[in-house]
Amino acid sequence: MGKIGEKLDIDFVVSTGDNFYDNGLKSEDDIAFEESFTKIYTHNSLQTKWYSVLGNHDYRGDAEAQLSPLLRKIDNRWICLRSFLVNAELADIIFLDTTPFVDMYFSNPEGHTYDWRAISSRKDYISSLLMDVEKILKESRATWKIVVGHHAIRSVGHHGDTKELIEQLLPILEANEVDFYMNGHDHCLEHVSDTNSPIQFLTSGAGSKAWRGDIKGLNKEGLKFFYDGQEGFSSLIQKTKVNRALHGYCVVHGPPSITHMLFADDNYLFCQGTTGAASSVVNLLRVSEGASGKEILLKTIIQSLPTYAMSVFLLLIGTCHEIEEAMARFWWKPNSSKKVKVLFRCLGIVWLFTSKMEKWVFVIYMSSIFRYLPNKDGIYYVILTLLPAGYIKQITSHAQVFLKLNLDIAQAMYGVASGVHKV
Numbered sequence: 001m002g003k004i005g006e007k008l009d010i011d012f013v014v015s016t017g018d019n020f021y022d023n024g025l026k027s028e029d030d031i032a033f034e035e036s037f038t039k040i041y042t043h044n045s046l047q048t049k050w051y052s053v054l055g056n057h058d059y060r061g062d063a064e065a066q067l068s069p070l071l072r073k074i075d076n077r078w079i080c081l082r083s084f085l086v087n088a089e090l091a092d093i094i095f096l097d098t099t100p101f102v103d104m105y106f107s108n109p110e111g112h113t114y115d116w117r118a119i120s121s122r123k124d125y126i127s128s129l130l131m132d133v134e135k136i137l138k139e140s141r142a143t144w145k146i147v148v149g150h151h152a153i154r155s156v157g158h159h160g161d162t163k164e165l166i167e168q169l170l171p172i173l174e175a176n177e178v179d180f181y182m183n184g185h186d187h188c189l190e191h192v193s194d195t196n197s198p199i200q201f202l203t204s205g206a207g208s209k210a211w212r213g214d215i216k217g218l219n220k221e222g223l224k225f226f227y228d229g230q231e232g233f234s235s236l237i238q239k240t241k242v243n244r245a246l247h248g249y250c251v252v253h254g255p256p257s258i259t260h261m262l263f264a265d266d267n268y269l270f271c272q273g274t275t276g277a278a279s280s281v282v283n284l285l286r287v288s289e290g291a292s293g294k295e296i297l298l299k300t301i302i303q304s305l306p307t308y309a310m311s312v313f314l315l316l317i318g319t320c321h322e323i324e325e326a327m328a329r330f331w332w333k334p335n336s337s338k339k340v341k342v343l344f345r346c347l348g349i350v351w352l353f354t355s356k357m358e359k360w361v362f363v364i365y366m367s368s369i370f371r372y373l374p375n376k377d378g379i380y381y382v383i384l385t386l387l388p389a390g391y392i393k394q395i396t397s398h399a400q401v402f403l404k405l406n407l408d409i410a411q412a413m414y415g416v417a418s419g420v421h422k423v
Contacts, residue, residue: 001207002043011088012048016184016204017055017099017150019080024061024115028068038075052080053095055150055184056105056114063115082118083129085136091144094136098149098183100125101164130168137176146180147173154194154201156220157186157228173199191225236284237269245280247272 005013020032041050054063065071066080082097099105100122105114119125137145151162153170162185173181174197182202190203206228237260240246248257249270260269269284271277 001041002045005043005045010045010048012086013046013050014093014148014182015050015052015080016148016182017053018057018184018205019052019055019066020061021057022060024058024063025065027062028065028070030062030065033071033074033078037078041077046077048077049079050077051086051093051095051148052078053148053150054080054082054097054099056099056102059099059105059114059116060112061115064118083132087142090142091146092136092140092142093146093148094133096133096147096149096169097129098151098162098165098169101168102151102162103164126168130172133169134172134176137172137178140176144180145176145178146182147178148182150183151185152183152190152201152203153181154192154219154222155183155186155190155203156192156223156226157188157190157203157205159186161219173197187228189225189227190223193222193224195222236287240280240284246277246284 020030020036025032037050052066054066058066067082071078071080081095084095086093086095099114100116100119105112106122116122133147149165149169151165152159153165153173154161174194177197178199180200180202182204184203184205186203187205188203189206190201192201192203193199194201201222237246241248241259246259248259250257258270269281271281
């Protein structure tokens with residue numbers, strides 16, 4: 001953040017709320033202020049004014065503490081008021097207290113206690129606030145009109161659209177030709193265009209605790225951009241690979257190794273089956289967990305065990321049928337077809353297999369055998385020479401299909417040309 005601030009030569013910083021997680025400050029003497037603000041943003045480029053609004057998590061603590069002049073004596077960068085106007089020459093920026101707008105915090109606080117001491121009448125507070133916003137916008141002659149609040153008007157993230165702001169605030173912004181509405185709340189980055197006006201909705205809530213993959217998408221109308229922090233995890237993996245602490249997997253000789261595949265709801269990591277590689281993966285996940293604040297479920301490790309087993313042991317046909325039936329019952333109910341549809345996702349290319357599971361087991365098992373076939377002194381080659389010719393023809397045809405599939409993928413992605421060894 002400091003490097004970006006230096007590069008852009010910033011004049012000030014805008015904070016979109018939830019300044020102190022999870023429950024705001026306990027008092028104006030709370031050490032969390034210095035621990036989470038003063039001692040964190042230490043880069044020279046960040047030693048400038050910080051304009052902040054309150055978020056719903058700030059209201060769970062002592063909201064008045066964040067507004068206290070005492071905090072400015074501790075750190076003169078800190079500027080936090082309920083609602084205020086900043087005239088930045090070309091732009092008028094209105095900072096708006098949006099938490100009191102949201103009905104849920106009053107009707108169903110879910111066990112949380114909110115600091116409403118300064119809001120004796122919610123109706124009057126909101127009415128007065130909206131009148132002030134409308135007045136300022138009508139009188140503004142600035143080139144850019146920007147409004148900042150904690151809650152989103154439009155969002156496809158976890159919390160989605162805020163209906164109270166759509167009903168009460170949005171008509172005022174549209175009528176007065178506001179250019180941008182900026183918010184936090186959803187832990188992601190977003191850009192949504194209003195369909196009825198030139199307003200651009202910008203969500204910046206991923207500064208500390210990104211919610212990867214947490215997307216509702218109930219109303220994607222006008223969505224231009226969505227980012228939920230996945231690249232940070234990719235960067236960690238790449239750094240671990242560069243340091244040679246993690247090695248990926250090559251489908252054929254030649255192309256770069258695959259270390260990971262990231263999807264909306266699943267991550268797949270590929271590494272060697274060694275203690276060192278396992279330790280590297282654990283350290284990688286710990287760093288990611290600490291940065292994101294979320295627990296990581298190692299279900300992909302569990303899911304990989306059957307695949308590993310099938311690459312080492314040739315499963316019995318009866319066992320294949322039992323697994324096939326269990327999968328059919330789970331996915332398609334008991335009376336559905338017992339043919340297993342395996343969705344194999346590799347390097348962004350989707351392939352659909354509808355063959356019986358025993359054939360798929362042959363493919364996985366034989367792919368591991370074929371890696372050793374060039375060595376005629378190897379045990380795999382010896383075993384194959386002892387098998388009946390018809391049996392060899394059947395299993396090699398499946399294995400060669402699998403190898404050709406990998407070669408096709410490699411050639412499509414990297415232009416790699418490799419030969420298939422024949423028995």
